[in-house]
Amino acid sequence: MSKLGKLFLRFVVTPVVCIVAYYFVISFALEITYLIYRDSYRDHDSITYVLVGIIGLIFCLIWMILSRKFIGTGLRFGKGRPEDWSLPLLGALGLLGVCSLYFMILGQFNSPAIEKSMQEYNTMMEIKEKGSFELFASLLSSCLLIPILEEALFRGIVLEGMLKEAPAIFGILFSGVWFGVMHYQLVQIGYAVLAGMVLGLIYYVTENLLISIAAHVIFNFLGSGLYEIVTVPNEVTYILHALEYSAIIVFAVVIAFLLYNKIKRKKSEAKPSEEEPQVENDL
Numbered sequence: 203m204s205k206l207g208k209l210f211l212r213f214v215v216t217p218v219v220c221i222v223a224y225y226f227v228i229s230f231a232l233e234i235t236y237l238i239y240r241d242s243y244r245d246h247d248s249i250t251y252v253l254v255g256i257i258g259l260i261f262c263l264i265w266m267i268l269s270r271k272f273i274g275t276g277l278r279f280g281k282g283r284p285e286d287w288s289l290p291l292l293g294a295l296g297l298l299g300v301c302s303l304y305f306m307i308l309g310q311f312n313s314p315a316i317e318k319s320m321q322e323y324n325t326m327m328e329i330k331e332k333g334s335f336e337l338f339a340s341l342l343s344s345c346l347l348i349p350i351l352e353e354a355l356f357r358g359i360v361l362e363g364m365l366k367e368a369p370a371i372f373g374i375l376f377s378g379v380w381f382g383v384m385h386y387q388l389v390q391i392g393y394a395v396l397a398g399m400v401l402g403l404i405y406y407v408t409e410n411l412l413i414s415i416a417a418h419v420i421f422n423f424l425g426s427g428l429y430e431i432v433t434v435p436n437e438v439t440y441i442l443h444a445l446e447y448s449a450i451i452v453f454a455v456v457i458a459f460l461l462y463n464k465i466k467r468k469k470s471e472a473k474p475s476e477e478e479p480q481v482e483n484d485l
Contacts, residue, residue: 212363217380220355224384227258248332248339255347262354277358277411286408288456290416296453297400297421299446301393308389319388326387329430337430345427349418356381356398357405357414365406374402397421407460
C-alpha cells in the first residue's frame with residue numbers, strides 16, 4: 203500500500219469505523235434496554251450505557267485477540283514509570299480547568315445557535331433523581347466502562363495507528379478531532395476535542411493505555427460523577443476551580459519534562475543503529 207493509502211487508512215477509515223462501531227453498539231444496547239423495560243430508554247439511560255460499555259469492551263477484547271494473532275500487535279498496557287502516574291490526576295484537573303475556561307469563553311458569545319446548543323447540553327447533563335441501582339449503574343458506566351471503551355478505541359486503536367504513519371503532533375491533533383466528532387453535540391464537541399488532545403498527549407508520552415484510562419476516569423468522576431453522589435457546596439466548587447486552574451500550569455510543566463525525556467531517550471536509542479554501519483566499514 204502507498205504512503206498516501208496508509209495515511210488515509212489510519213487518519214480517516216479507522217476513526218470512521220470506530221465511530222460507526224461505537225454507535226452500532228449504542229443502538230444494540232438501546233434495543234436490549236427496550237426489550238427489558240418495554241418503555242422509553244430515557245428512563246433507563248444508565249442501564250443502556252452499562253450495556254454499551256460491556257458490549258463494546260467485549261468487541262475490543264475480540265479485536266485485541268485477533269490483532270495479536272494475525273498482526274502481532276494489540277493495545278499497549280504496562281505498569282508505567284513512577285513519574286507517569288502523576289499524569290492522570292494532573293491531566294484530569296488541568297483538563298477540567300481548560301473546560302471551565304472553554305465554557306466561560308463560550309458564554310461571551312451572543313449567538314442563538316450557541317445558546318440553543320448550551321440549553322441542549324444543560325438538559326443532557328442535568329442530574330436526575332436516581333434510585334440506588336440506577337445511580338450505581340450511572341457511575342459504573344460514566345466513570346469506568348465508557349472511559350475504558352473510549353480510550354481503547356481512540357487512543358489504543360485510532361491514535362496508535364496514526365503514530366505509526368505520521369509525526370506525533372498530527373496524530374494527537376486529528377485523533378482529538380475525531381474524538382470530538384464522535385460526541386456529536388455542538389457544545390460537547392468543543393471540549394471533547396480538547397480532552398482528546400490532552401488524553402492523546404498523555405498516551406503518547408507514557409505509551410501506556412492504563413495511564414490515559416486513569417486520567418479519563420478521574421476527569422469523568424470529578425466532572426460529573428461526583429455531583430451525582432453529593433451536593434457540592436459553592437465554597438468547595440471554588441476550591442476545585444482554583445486547583446484546576448493551577449493544575450493547567452503544573453501539568454504543562456510535567457508533560458514538557460516527560461516529552462523532553464522521551465525525545466532524549468529516542469535519540470539515545472537511535473545512536474547505536476547509526477554507529478553500526480561505521481563499525482562495519484572500519485572492519
